[in-house]
Amino acid sequence: MTESAVRYSRAEDGIVTITFDDPDSAVNTMNDAYKQGLHEAVNRLEAELDSVTGVILASAKKSFFAGGDLNRLRAADPEHVTEQTQYVNEVKQDFRRLETLGRPVVAALNGTALGGGYEVALSAHHRIAADVRGSQIGLPEVSLGLLPGGGGITRTVRMLGLQKALTEVILPATRFSPSQALELGLVDEIVDDVEALEPAARAWISAHPDAAQPWDLKGFKIPGGAPTSPALASALPAFSSTLRKQLKGAPLPAPRAALAAAVEGAYVDIDTALLVETRYLVSLTIDQVAKNMIKALFFDLQHINSGGSRPQGFPKHTVQKLGVLGAGMMGAAIAYVSAKAGIEVVLKDVSLEAAEKGKGYAQALEEKALAGGKTTAEKSAALLARITPAAEASAFAGVDFVIEAVFESVPVKQGVFQEIQDVVQPDAVLGSNTSTLPISTLAEGVKRQSDFIGIHFFSPVDKMPLVEIVRGEKTSDEVLAKVFDYVLQIRKTPIVVNDSRGFFTSRVIGKFIAEAVAAVGEGVEPASIEQAALQAGYPAGALQLLDELTLSLTQKIRVETRQAEEAEGKSWVEHPSEAVIDWMVDDAGRIGRREGKGFYDYDENGRRTALWPGLRDKYGSGKRELPLKDLQERMLFAEALDAIDCLDNGVLTSVQDANIGSIYGIGFPVWTGGVLQYVNQYQGGLTGFVDRARELAVSYGERFEPPASLVARAQSGEIYE
Numbered sequence: 001m002t003e004s005a006v007r008y009s010r011a012e013d014g015i016v017t018i019t020f021d022d023p024d025s026a027v028n029t030m031n032d033a034y035k036q037g038l039h040e041a042v043n044r045l046e047a048e049l050d051s052v053t054g055v056i057l058a059s060a061k062k063s064f065f066a067g068g069d070l071n072r073l074r075a076a077d078p079e080h081v082t083e084q085t086q087y088v089n090e091v092k093q094d095f096r097r098l099e100t101l102g103r104p105v106v107a108a109l110n111g112t113a114l115g116g117g118y119e120v121a122l123s124a125h126h127r128i129a130a131d132v133r134g135s136q137i138g139l140p141e142v143s144l145g146l147l148p149g150g151g152g153i154t155r156t157v158r159m160l161g162l163q164k165a166l167t168e169v170i171l172p173a174t175r176f177s178p179s180q181a182l183e184l185g186l187v188d189e190i191v192d193d194v195e196a197l198e199p200a201a202r203a204w205i206s207a208h209p210d211a212a213q214p215w216d217l218k219g220f221k222i223p224g225g226a227p228t229s230p231a232l233a234s235a236l237p238a239f240s241s242t243l244r245k246q247l248k249g250a251p252l253p254a255p256r257a258a259l260a261a262a263v264e265g266a267y268v269d270i271d272t273a274l275l276v277e278t279r280y281l282v283s284l285t286i287d288q289v290a291k292n293m294i295k296a297l298f299f300d301l302q303h304i305n306s307g308g309s310r311p312q313g314f315p316k317h318t319v320q321k322l323g324v325l326g327a328g329m330m331g332a333a334i335a336y337v338s339a340k341a342g343i344e345v346v347l348k349d350v351s352l353e354a355a356e357k358g359k360g361y362a363q364a365l366e367e368k369a370l371a372g373g374k375t376t377a378e379k380s381a382a383l384l385a386r387i388t389p390a391a392e393a394s395a396f397a398g399v400d401f402v403i404e405a406v407f408e409s410v411p412v413k414q415g416v417f418q419e420i421q422d423v424v425q426p427d428a429v430l431g432s433n434t435s436t437l438p439i440s441t442l443a444e445g446v447k448r449q450s451d452f453i454g455i456h457f458f459s460p461v462d463k464m465p466l467v468e469i470v471r472g473e474k475t476s477d478e479v480l481a482k483v484f485d486y487v488l489q490i491r492k493t494p495i496v497v498n499d500s501r502g503f504f505t506s507r508v509i510g511k512f513i514a515e516a517v518a519a520v521g522e523g524v525e526p527a528s529i530e531q532a533a534l535q536a537g538y539p540a541g542a543l544q545l546l547d548e549l550t551l552s553l554t555q556k557i558r559v560e561t562r563q564a565e566e567a568e569g570k571s572w573v574e575h576p577s578e579a580v581i582d583w584m585v586d587d588a589g590r591i592g593r594r595e596g597k598g599f600y601d602y603d604e605n606g607r608r609t610a611l612w613p614g615l616r617d618k619y620g621s622g623k624r625e626l627p628l629k630d631l632q633e634r635m636l637f638a639e640a641l642d643a644i645d646c647l648d649n650g651v652l653t654s655v656q657d658a659n660i661g662s663i664y665g666i667g668f669p670v671w672t673g674g675v676l677q678y679v680n681q682y683q684g685g686l687t688g689f690v691d692r693a694r695e696l697a698v699s700y701g702e703r704f705e706p707p708a709s710l711v712a713r714a715q716s717g718e719i720y721e
C-alpha cells in the first residue's frame, strides 16, 4: 500500500495536524492522492469533532505546497468537462467543510505556497508564514493561462476587496515574499523560522476557539463594496477597459476570465461564487492557450532551470569576482544585476570618470528602489559597495569571470581582452556580450579560446529575464557549465545556442521585423501592420521596434552578413524588406527613434507622435489590403520557419530553448507557448502548418516554403518537444 499524501495526527490538546507529504514527489500538488487524502482527513475531523480543538495545515516538504497538478490540467479535454468540473468542485467542497468546521484552522507556511498551494492555505482562518529566503506566496495562475479556481479568486476578493485582489494579486500573477504577502494581507503573521511555526499556530488556536471566516459571519460585506455598491458600480467599467488596454488586443483569455469570475462571483454568496469560478477555470483548461502556456512557462522552463542544456559532470560554479569591460548602457546594467546577486564586480571603462558614470546607473536604480520601499538602506549600501569602478587593467587581478560590453567592433573587443587576459585568474571565463559578432572570430583574439564564450544579455538588463549563451567553436563544456551557473546565480534564465550570425534571438526577431517592413513596401497601411502584430499578441509593433533598434544599424549588419556569406561562397537571397530599409536610410534619412525620425515621427522628448506620412507618398500605403490573418501569420510563420532552420542547423539544440528564448527574449506571443510550440499547436498540427506555409509561399514568396525536415515531421506525426 502506498503511503498517504496527507497525514493526520491528533495531539493531547486536541489539535489535529494535517501534514501534506506526497510520497511520490518532491513537492505537494493537487493530484488524486492529495484529493483523496484531504477528503479522508476532513471526514475524520468531522467524525472526531468533539475531541478536536483546532487544526494545523502543515507540510513535510521543503515548500508548503507547489500548486495545482499541471499535468492533469494540461490534459483536460472538451469531452470531459463534466467530470473535470465535478473534480474541481469536490476539491473545493473539502476546503469549504474545513473552514466551516467550527474549529480554528491555521495554515503553517514553511515555504513556498503558490496557486493551488496558496488556495489550500486560504481555507484556513489564519495564515502564518515562516520568513524563509526564497519562499514565494501568491496566485500565479493567470501567467500560465489559467485562473485561481481553487477558491483563490472567491476568497481573495472577500479578503482584500475586488479591486485590490484583481489588480495586485490575481491579474499581475505576482509571486510575493512572505513579508510582501504580510503587507498585502495574503498572510496574517510572520515568524522568523520554520521551528517557530507550530508554537505560533497553537497559540493562535488557543486564543481563537471560535474562529470563523469573515464571509461566514452575519452581515459580511466585501471590503470596498460589492459590485452593486455605488462606488464600485461606477469604477467597474474602467476595470475592463484598463484590462483591454493592457492586453492591446492580444488573444489571452485568462485575464478576461479571471476578471469575469471575480466580478460575477462578488454579486453572489460564497458557495455560488465558488461554482462560478470553477466554470471559468474549466473553460480555460480545455482551451489550447493554457496548454501552450503551461508547456512553455512551466515544463520547458523547469527543464531549462534544472540544467537541461548544461553540460553534466562539472561541479556547480559560483562567481566570486566579476570583471565587466565597458561601463556603457549594457556594462553598467550587467554590473548592477550581478552585484544585486551578491557578486563582487570591477567595472572598467576607458577612464575612471566613465566607469563611475556606469556605477551611477546602479546608484540611480537603488535610489528608486529605496524610495519605493523595495530595499533597505543597509542592503542598498552593501550592493553599491560591491561595484568598484576602475580604469586600469590591474584592477582585474583576482577576477574569475569577465564580461565584455564595449563597442561593437572586432578590433576594439579583441583589444580589451588582450589588456586583461594575463591579469585575471588563469582559468577565468572570457565572455562577450556582443549582439552580432561571431564568437569564434572574437575568440581568435585571445590566448585561451576554449575559455571564450558569448553571454548575450537583453536590454533593459534589469528587467529582461533571458540570457542567451553562445558557444563558440572552441568553447569548452566546462566554461559553458560555469556560464550557465552564473546566469542562474543572477536569477535569470539561460538558453544555450551555437555560434551563428545573429545567434538565435536576433536572427529570428529579424524575420518578424522584415515581414512587417516588406508589407510596408507592398503598400499595406502601416497602422494595420502594427495593429496586426499587437492583436497577434506581440508586445510592440514591428515598425516601432525597428525604430528603437535603429534602421541604419540593421542595414549595416545585413550588409556585413551578406559580405561574409558571399565570401564563404554562399548566395544571398534578397528579402523584399531590404529595399524599403535602404530607401528609408539612404534616401529619406529616416534612421529611427534616436534621430527623431523613422517609420514614426517623434516629438522633442522622443515620444512617438504618428506614423510618418511620407510612407504613403512613397508606397501608396493603403492601396493593398491584406486579411488580418495573413498579416499576422506572415510574421508568426516567418519566425517559426527560421527557428526550425536554427534547429536543423544546430544553432539551437533544444525545443525548450527555442520556446523560452522566443518568449523571454524577443517577445514572441506568449499565448503560443513559444516559437516551436506555435507550430505544434497550429490548427491541424504540423500538417496544418505545412499546408498553410505553402499557401503563404504562393501568395507572399518562396521564403515561406516549408523545409523538408518539417514536412517529414508532419508525415511521421512527430512534434517539436
Ligand code: NAD
Binding pocket: 325, 326, 327, 328, 329, 330, 331, 348, 349, 350, 354, 404, 405, 406, 407, 408, 409, 412, 416, 433, 434, 435, 436, 456, 457, 458, 459
Ligand atoms: P555603449 O556605447 O553604451 O557602451 C560601450 C562602453 O564601452 C562605453 O562606455 C565605452 O566608453 C566603453 N569602451 C569602449 N572602449 C573601451 C575600452 N577599450 N576599454 C573599456 N571600455 C571601453 O554600448 P552598449 O549599448 O552598452 O553595448 C555594448 C555591447 O553590448 C555591444 O557589443 C553591443 O552590441 C552589445 N549589446 C547591446 C545591446 C543593446 O540593447 N544596447 C543588447 C545586447 C548586446
